Amino acid sequence: MNMSRYVLLTIVAMAASVMNMVPWAGPLGRAGTVIAQDPNDIWMHLIPIQAVAAVLVLGIAALLGWSEKRRIAKLQASGEFQGTTEVDVASLAADFQARQEKVQEEDGYHFRKGRVITIINIVVALAVLVSLLSGLLPPAPAFLIATTIALVVNFKSAGDQSEALKRHAPNALSMAGVILAAAMFLGVLNESGMLEEIALMLVSILPAAVGPYLHVIVGLLGVPLDLLTSTDAYYFSVLPIVQETVAAYDVTGLGAAAALIIGNVIGTFVSPFSPALWLALGLAGAQMGKYLKLAFPIAWVLSVAMVLVAFFTGMLV
Template identity: 50%
Template sequence: MTEPSTLLTAVGLSIIVITVGLLIWGRVAPVVAMVLVPVVGALATGFGLDQIQEFFAEGLSSVMNVVVMFIFAIIFFSILSDAGLFDPLIRTLIVMTRGRVILVAMGTVLIGAIAHLDGAGATTFLLCIPALLPLYNALNMSKYLLLLLVSLSASIMNMVPWGGPLGRAAAATGIDSAQLYQPLLIVQVIGLALLLGLAALLGLREIRRIDKGVAAGEFERVDNIDVHQIADDFTKRQIQDRAEVEGKINRNRVVFWLNVVLVAIVLTVMLAGWLPPALTFLIGVAVALPLNFAHAQTQMDRLKAYAPNALMMAAVIISAAVFLGVLRESGMLESIALSLLAVIPASVGPYLHLIVGALGVPLDLLTSTDAYYFSVLPLVDATAGQFGVATTSTAYALMIGNIIGSFVSPYAPAMWLALGLAGANVGKHIRYSFGIMWAFSLVLLLVAVLVGVVQV
């Protein structure tokens, strides 16, 4: 076994600790922390500019496919969102709840899952909370239950290849995102089924709470809710929100069903592995733009409108290429892992990925998403790998354990948007949701072990 280098271990740990600290501090953008800190660390260790350039080239080659996929996946789903592809389904689900508390809770899960097909938390909350909050208020249901169910549903759907967590995991491990996702599909399906069951139980609990409130004179008993009016209000609000494109987009039933077919083809081609995800979404965008926008100038204008969201995540992952490239190619990550082997009991090593995965939700309150996937994941992978744990198994354990807590963490910008839309308090949201989210993440991690996605 190679002997660890004291210098490489010390500098590597310093790079990780300082980078994580800066990301948690929140005073600098992830791009700043993940580029400057490793470059300075590499120079301090004695590596030259030519070597740092090689480190970056190696890191970039491992993340470039993920970057391209992110850019065009975000644009693809933004086009479909502008086209109102998911609005009829959400409207139908609102009506199907019939104003019944348990059905509303279960409908919230399904609406959250549909709304999060684009993998963007902000879009999900912008769709779900204004649509469902009037229904929750009319039924005297807790807005914190709404936040919890939408957050859990979005977290499960966030396992898709174009979602932030899996994209980061793919960049950190160098594994193709579509290949990494395929075994997760069964976990997603089981997770949504379990969440529907949990929603029904929480709905029953909510009925008891409402009944107590009615008995105590806190609420008035509600008999009839006009869900059709609430659904109509949702439709009107969506049209208003898309006022910029309403007169420019092709709206007819033929185009709507062509969009449905396009989504089915794109997802089938990507998941079947017939084309790489990046090329699949690139072709999808090339088809979706002229299908939904008739004029070339309008198509270019929409690309400009979608660019900020698409490039933001791309910039983070490209900067991670510097961070990961320096740590891996310099030998720092291997040296840290070998040093940890000296202090980790041999009986614990094979289960390190499970231990860290089980602590994923609490870690979400202590680290940012970027810090978790670009610092914690590579380090656990390098260490657990010495005990024969496969990289994929480590990635799945850490992601499944952590992803459920995505929207209870104060470091998630989308969570603050959700709180603002619901008029909720962050402390109450954490107290209401944290325990349930952590318990659900442990159940989902156990499911992943039982179905063989995570190896023990």
């Protein structure tokens, strides 16, 4: 269709960033560790702004699509582009499925298939979402139970189940290691009194009018900060100091965390520290510089809009 790969990447990045605001994603897990609150509770607080962000992303996609349509029409009118805008989606989907099955076969995947298995998987996934939304179970036991059911349903033998766990264990263990290390780091900062001293120093030098809104200011700068810091550094170094500082002005830990999450999460896939972004650029055959030229301003404007909506609706107190 001769669409710009950078437009496609930008739309995917904005949508994925908004959907990264869930309890099993990295940002809420890290923030929950810092403010000692269940990630599910943080998510419940953020659901309204997540819904607003989803609508905004659809609007951005429509505008970018309209712009691409005009650009392609000009190319067709000038004779530079002789292709078609008709796409056989069914054929593309079948081709993708065939390639996936080939890769799975080469990697030694052995699992059950069929309509009944698919239906059971859908029911399990929906049951997890319902339990999280209703607060019936915390995220950890909900996913552990669902994983156990999924392993039994999808894999015939204990050996296949074990292989499935081994394939995904490195990612799970690395995240667990980060959370444990961060907990020790924050414990040292809290129990030694260093965090409190840093916050008191900031309070003493900040203008009185700025102090109560420090978390909002940092949230507004969330996307640029994502270009300078990793996700771990942002949530485990910046958030604790901001939280402790605004606490002197009666801002809750949830309010401080919400501001930083909303401001920063949209920048998840415009950050050079994001492995997923490099993967996407490689698959699309795109360059980081050209991508950032388009995606960065859009991400920052979307982030600022979300923070301001959250602030004026009282979500950041």
